[in-house]
Structures are given as C-alpha cells and as structure tokens.
Amino acid sequence: MVNLKNRHTLSLQASCNNLYEVENIQDLDSLDLDHQHYFVLGGGSNVAFVEDFDGDIVTFTNKQLSITENDDSWLIETGAGVVWHDLVLQVTQKGIGGLENLALIPGNCGAAAVQNIGAYGVEFSALCKGVQTVNIKTKEIKELTNPECCFGYRNSIFKSTAGSDLLVTKICLQLPKKWTAKLTYQGLDSLTTGATPLSVMNKVIEIRQSKLPDPAKLANAGSFFKNPVVTAEVACVLKERYPEMPTYHQDKNGVKLSSGWLIEKAGFKGKKVDSIGTYEKHALVIVNYGQGSGQTLLRFVRDIKEQVRDLFSVTLENEVLLIGKNGVINL
Structure with a gap:
C-alpha cells in the first residue's frame, strides 16, 4: 500500500495499491492497466482522497x-x-x-x-x-x-x-x-x-494571498465548490430577497452566483467540525486543520450543500473530486 496523505493538498489519510510516476509516454508500455482499477493524479490540489483507494494511481511527471x-x-x-x-x-x-x-x-x-x-x-x-x-x-x-x-x-x-x-x-x-x-x-x-x-x-x-491559505501551511484544496449558474428568473427572485447578493451575468448561459457568499450566508464561514472546517477568511475554501478524516469531510460537505439548498433552492456542485474506495464519489 502507498500512503497518499502527501499526494493531495487536503492531506487526508488514505492509501492506494500502487503509484506509478510516468515521465515519458514510452514508460506506459511497462504498465498493464487494462483490467485494473486506476486513477490519474496530477498535483493533487483539486482532489480529496476520503478513504483508501482500491486501485492504482498514475501520475505524469514530464516537465519539458x-x-x-x-x-x-x-x-x-x-x-x-x-x-x-x-x-x-x-x-x-x-x-x-x-x-x-x-x-x-x-x-x-x-x-x-x-x-x-x-x-x-x-x-x-x-x-x-x-x-x-x-x-x-x-x-x-x-x-x-x-x-x-x-x-x-x-x-x-x-x-x-x-x-x-x-x-x-x-x-x-x-x-x-x-x-x-x-x-x-x-x-x-x-x-x-x-x-x-x-x-x-x-x-x-x-x-489571492490575502484571501486564500497556502496549502503548504494549512491543508486545503482551494475553492471547493463551483459557482452555480442559474436562470435570470431565479437570480431575480434571489436578488429581491438578498439585494446585496453578488451576481455575474453569463450572456446566454444565465447568471453566475458566488458559492462563497451563499456558504457564508448559510452560516458556514469559519465553522469547524473536528479538524475539518471552512477558512476564516473565505467560506469557499474547506481546510484540514491537522487530523481531519475523509468521513468528517464528507459529512461537512453534505451539510453545506443541504443548508445552501434549503436556504436558496440552489444546489452546489463540488469542484474538488472526492475519491473513495472505488473512484469518484458523487454527493
């Protein structure tokens, strides 16, 4: 088993079967992944391993x-x-x-x-x-x-x-x-x-440095949720209820809302459960204060999504990939 704690910036305890670092395309010839469970990993800044991954990790390291x-x-x-x-x-x-x-x-x-x-x-x-x-x-x-x-x-x-x-x-x-x-x-x-x-x-x-924590000093995966895009009609209704709510028009694609603002308004800015919480300066960033677990993270994310949905009738979609035993977990 290979420890993945230092392979993703949220630094949750997890492992995988094997980890293959590939520098050149030709190096793939020696890997037989046809019938194996695998996951392609980059720098690990947009991924959270919430439990042991029952498969292999492949990462491409070429820096030309x-x-x-x-x-x-x-x-x-x-x-x-x-x-x-x-x-x-x-x-x-x-x-x-x-x-x-x-x-x-x-x-x-x-x-x-x-x-x-x-x-x-x-x-x-x-x-x-x-x-x-x-x-x-x-x-x-x-x-x-x-x-x-x-x-x-x-x-x-x-x-x-x-x-x-x-x-x-x-x-x-x-x-x-x-x-x-x-x-x-x-x-x-x-x-x-x-x-x-x-x-x-x-x-x-x-x-960015004034608002976001350095992952090397405080474990995090950056912006955890995507900014939701809603119809102009939905945005109009929400604006009537919350005139201070920031909105960003996206031409034909509707109106983009600020996930950070929604999460903060739902009362989660700076909130902490065990060692998992939102950053005190930016509610969109979920951090691991040291000994956070994958299961605590999952519960915390579900709570945020539920509260925002109940308050605004808007469903947040996580930007960070949650990886469990069998691969991506969809909440």
Whole structure:
C-alpha cells in the first residue's frame, strides 16, 4: 500500500495499491492497466482522497517546456508535470501576456486542461490551442484540438466517460502578442490603464494571498465548490430577497452566483467540525486543520450543500473530486 496523505493538498489519510510516476509516454508500455482499477493524479490540489483507494494511481511527471515566437503570437508547449504557477511566473516575467490572471492557481499544467481552470475573467480554454494525450489502455497518442477538448465551466472531455482513459501528457497554449489587460474583477479594477502583464500578475498574487491559505501551511484544496449558474428568473427572485447578493451575468448561459457568499450566508464561514472546517477568511475554501478524516469531510460537505439548498433552492456542485474506495464519489 502507498500512503497518499502527501499526494493531495487536503492531506487526508488514505492509501492506494500502487503509484506509478510516468515521465515519458514510452514508460506506459511497462504498465498493464487494462483490467485494473486506476486513477490519474496530477498535483493533487483539486482532489480529496476520503478513504483508501482500491486501485492504482498514475501520475505524469514530464516537465519539458518550450516557448516559440511567431509573427502575431507565442506558442507555449509544456509537459503535464510542470507546476502551473511556475509556468505563469516564467512566461509573465518574460513580458508575455495572457496568463497573468491565472497566477497562483495550485496544481500542474495537465490538471489545468482537465479542470479548465479559471480566475478573474480568464479561462484556460481561451488560451489553449491543443492538448496531447495518450490512451492509458491502448497506448494511442492523440493530439486534441481545442474544440475536441469539449471545454466547459470547470469541465472538459477528460472528466467525462469519453475521456476517462486519456492521460494528458502535454498542453499547447497560444498567447496573442496583441495583449489587453483584463481588469474588470474587483481588486484588479484599481490598476491603471498602464498596467503590464507583470503588474497584473503581482496584483492577482497579492489578492489571492490575502484571501486564500497556502496549502503548504494549512491543508486545503482551494475553492471547493463551483459557482452555480442559474436562470435570470431565479437570480431575480434571489436578488429581491438578498439585494446585496453578488451576481455575474453569463450572456446566454444565465447568471453566475458566488458559492462563497451563499456558504457564508448559510452560516458556514469559519465553522469547524473536528479538524475539518471552512477558512476564516473565505467560506469557499474547506481546510484540514491537522487530523481531519475523509468521513468528517464528507459529512461537512453534505451539510453545506443541504443548508445552501434549503436556504436558496440552489444546489452546489463540488469542484474538488472526492475519491473513495472505488473512484469518484458523487454527493
């Protein structure tokens, strides 16, 4: 058995049968996973192992990086094992714009594609040219275009049945040289029109560090729930009851609500049960204060979802994957 406590940032006690660290696609040839239960793990910042996993873990560790300059854009190709924030730092410090709003998001580059990460008005999908994958069972290598990745809000083909056997090995980003700062979100709007990619990145880091705990110091998996999207009619009703409720219009896709605000309004900000609780500065972040268990986490998450549903008639969906004995647990 392999201990997984240090393999996911919520640091819950759990184990798996075997853990395979794969640096090159060719290394997969030695693995026979055709009939075995397995799970693909990245940096572990968006996963919570709530009990022992009865299977094997595969993680791709390649950290190759190349930056190519074209006439009107930059092409960034990086192995799935590169830490996302390290990539943002390296690219932005070269004066290349496009990634700055996504600074300090934990996890690896492969997981950025799987999760379609986003922050401060920017999503991974808007920057992604394509993703290289390998089918773990057939060993077939395939380059997926952006449309073939089926990106959605914190979603992609890699989280569906169709992509369940696909291991992300490399991502390719295309960043236009014609750069425009995206400063519409609160906190960034204080920057001047003379903002640079570096100044925006530094501001994003400052804001995130003021609100979110460092997983290395306080175990957490970042934002635990997705921001729910409701119809304009539902948002209107809720606004009448709660005029102070923040809302974000999503064009034809409805209105996005703030999960953090809903959870705080339901009385969970700073609440703690045993060693599991919400962060005192941000209700959207669930933390492990030291000896938290997977079962306590599950009960706590269920309580949050139930209270928010009862109070607002809105169902929260967890962004963090909960992994149990047989794989993903859906609450």
